[in-house]
Amino acid sequence: MAAIGAGVTLTLYHAAGAAVLAFHTLRGMLRPRRYYQLMLAQAFDMGVASIPVVVVVAALSGAVTSQQSGYQFTGTVPIWIIGSIVTASVLTELGPLLTALVLVGRVGARIGAELGTMVVTEQVDALRAVGRDPIEQLVVPRVAAGILVLPPLVAIADFVGIGAGWLGAMLTLPITSSEFIYGTRTYFHDFALWFGLIKAAVFGATITFIGCYVGLRASGGAEGVGRTTTNAVVAGTVALMFWDAVLARLLKAFG
Amino acid sequence: MIELIEVSKSFGANVILDKVSLRVEEGETLALFGPSGTGKSVTLKHIIGLIEPDEGDVIVDGVSIPNAGRSELKRVRQRVGYVFQGSALFDSMNVEENIILGMPEQRVREDKAGCHERAMECLRLVNLERQVADLYPSELSGGMQKRVAMARAIAGHQAYLLYDEPTTGLDPKNASIITNLIAHLQEELGVTGIIVTHDIENAFRVSDRVALLYEAQIHALGTVEEFLESSDPVVQSFVRPDTESVPTA
Numbered sequence: 147m148a149a150i151g152a153g154v155t156l157t158l159y160h161a162a163g164a165a166v167l168a169f170h171t172l173r174g175m176l177r178p179r180r181y182y183q184l185m186l187a188q189a190f191d192m193g194v195a196s197i198p199v200v201v202v203v204a205a206l207s208g209a210v211t212s213q214q215s216g217y218q219f220t221g222t223v224p225i226w227i228i229g230s231i232v233t234a235s236v237l238t239e240l241g242p243l244l245t246a247l248v249l250v251g252r253v254g255a256r257i258g259a260e261l262g263t264m265v266v267t268e269q270v271d272a273l274r275a276v277g278r279d280p281i282e283q284l285v286v287p288r289v290a291a292g293i294l295v296l297p298p299l300v301a302i303a304d305f306v307g308i309g310a311g312w313l314g315a316m317l318t319l320p321i322t323s324s325e326f327i328y329g330t331r332t333y334f335h336d337f338a339l340w341f342g343l344i345k346a347a348v349f350g351a352t353i354t355f356i357g358c359y360v361g362l363r364a365s366g367g368a369e370g371v372g373r374t375t376t377n378a379v380v381a382g383t384v385a386l387m388f389w390d391a392v393l394a395r396l397l398k399a400f401g
Numbered sequence: 402m403i404e405l406i407e408v409s410k411s412f413g414a415n416v417i418l419d420k421v422s423l424r425v426e427e428g429e430t431l432a433l434f435g436p437s438g439t440g441k442s443v444t445l446k447h448i449i450g451l452i453e454p455d456e457g458d459v460i461v462d463g464v465s466i467p468n469a470g471r472s473e474l475k476r477v478r479q480r481v482g483y484v485f486q487g488s489a490l491f492d493s494m495n496v497e498e499n500i501i502l503g504m505p506e507q508r509v510r511e512d513k514a515g516c517h518e519r520a521m522e523c524l525r526l527v528n529l530e531r532q533v534a535d536l537y538p539s540e541l542s543g544g545m546q547k548r549v550a551m552a553r554a555i556a557g558h559q560a561y562l563l564y565d566e567p568t569t570g571l572d573p574k575n576a577s578i579i580t581n582l583i584a585h586l587q588e589e590l591g592v593t594g595i596i597v598t599h600d601i602e603n604a605f606r607v608s609d610r611v612a613l614l615y616e617a618q619i620h621a622l623g624t625v626e627e628f629l630e631s632s633d634p635v636v637q638s639f640v641r642p643d644t645e646s647v648p649t650a
Contacts, residue, residue: 264491271451272489276503276553277478 164359167285171355174279174286184287185294192253192354193295199252200245200299201306207240208232208307209314216319225321229329232311237338238397241304243390246296246349250382254357257288258378261361262371270362285358289351296350297343304342337400345393349386356382402427403448403561403593408457410443417443419617420457430587430594432608434601434639439614441597442486445563448595449481450474461561479505481561482554482592486569488546490538496549497534500524503556523552526589527582544575548582555586562586562594568603576603583607601639605629613639 174181215231261284264270273280308330315321357378364374403425410418417440425431433441446452447459450466459466464477482503490499500520501509509516521531527548538546547567554562564583568576580603587594587607598604604611605625613621613628613636621628621636628640 267487268485268489269491271446272483272485272491273502274451275449275478275481275483275485276557277475278502278506 163363164355167281167359167362168355170281171285171289171358174282175290178290180282181287181290184283185290188287188291189295192249192291193299196249196252196295196299197302199248200303203244203248204236204241204303204307205310207244208236208310208312211235211240211307212311212315213318216315216321220319225319226325226329226332228315228319228321229312229326229331230333231329232315232326233308233330233333234338236304236307236311237334237342238394239390241307242296242300242342242345242349243386245300245303245346246353246386247383249292249296249299249350249353250379250386253292254353254378254382255375257354257357258361258364259371259375261358262364262374265362265364266367266370280362285355285362288358289354292350292352292354293347294350296346296353300342300346304339338397341393341397341400345389348389348393352385352389353382356385402460402462403595404460405444405447406458406460408444408447408454408459410440410447410452410455416617418447418454421614421617421619422457423612423619423622425593425595427593428591429610430583430596430608432596432598432604432611433614434598434604434611435614435620437599440617441614442565444614445483445565445595445597448561448563449478449483479557480559481563482551482557482559484547484550484554484562484564484567486565488538488543488550490546490549490553492538495535495537496524496529496541499538499549500534500552500556503553503559505557508557519556520552523556526555526586527552528578542575544571544578547571547575547579551579551582551586555590555592560592562592564594564596564598566598566600567596568598568600576600579603580606 212228212232215228219225219227261270264284270280270284273283312323312326315326316323360374360377360381364370405421405423407420407422408418409416409420421444423444433444435441443452447454448461448466450469453467461477462480464473466474466477469477491502494502497517497520500523501516504516504519520534524531524533529545529548529552533541533545533549538549541549551567567579567583571579580600583594583596584607586592596604596608608625610622610624611628612619615635621631621633623631628636631637631640
């Protein structure tokens, strides 16, 4: 019972801390002139540098989806359905979620380690000491950059994923290109595309915000920073799964 | 003027400061020393509001720091330069950018050329060449990093300078250079300063008064001469550590 009580207390403590940070971050985001240069630098680093790994993961996920659905459905349902399955899976789930998971490891962990190191080496205190607001200087540009870069990355992942699914199907399944495209068009709704991109923006905010939150709470030396990095990845992944479930319900409600 | 009025601070069950009162007059330099872990750095951090006291008040430039609003606290912080123990330079910024960070934000936005010139002037004041401006902290020695941190601390024409163990981790030669630099800055800029240090010899060279923080309280406060002549065994053990064992809190 005591352990459960301590767990609840800790959860409430972090929820309150995250709420306060979120409030200050949102307030800071209302003044883009103050952070747009820092945001663009972060966006370049998060976005452009992530493209290769996003492309590889998206290509593999698209190809695997078409292979797996071909294996499951050949001879049981019309073969064009593979085009629908690949498109639906990539646009609503695989594109946004796998891209976000890649960025949890690449960006969330980096932000956690970076800010954690800044805390334990007193750089964050130094910012405060010179009259600067660490949230405005460190958190706002990163969260804004996350919101900015995830949707285009997901759009690239969608394009590559569907393309790889098509190529995989062409090379290994008894399906023609026109059948695959027919399946794709049959499923395709604008809303699914937009919803995937909105989801990407939410994921972008989540990954960067959690990286910042755990980073700013780092303590201790190298061990503390290591723990912070792990926390950023674990908490980021859990939060993404949570948002994915919640947003899937919204998709059903509005789609 | 900097004044701590009966400031108390605990971390959990660990009492760090217990009704500590201290007053540093305009233009004065005070050296604060004591055993490790007695709250010297915590005392400094109270002065710029990085730590809030559990009880008591901290007055800087006529402003009560624990009760100050965001903008008032920001204004005070821009009047106070803080040299951190580990220099706390920003790894991602070069030396010039680090120094410019010590200048008011509005000036940085509106007067880039002026900020550049001021950064170069600060480099001169801390005896560093202009060429250092483009280097990153990882390319500097420990002594140079301290000097850049000092340049950042004075970049905004701060009226108060707080040094957190400025000579710790430096070899005797570099420690002496930094101490001379502190003395030079006090003379040239006429600022009010507090130096937290273990380096008693160097601290005595640059301070007008000395305070000993011991067992969470100011155990002794006086001029350098008064400290040197004190018969208090705790003071003696710090002033002449080779003749007495250093008491631990």
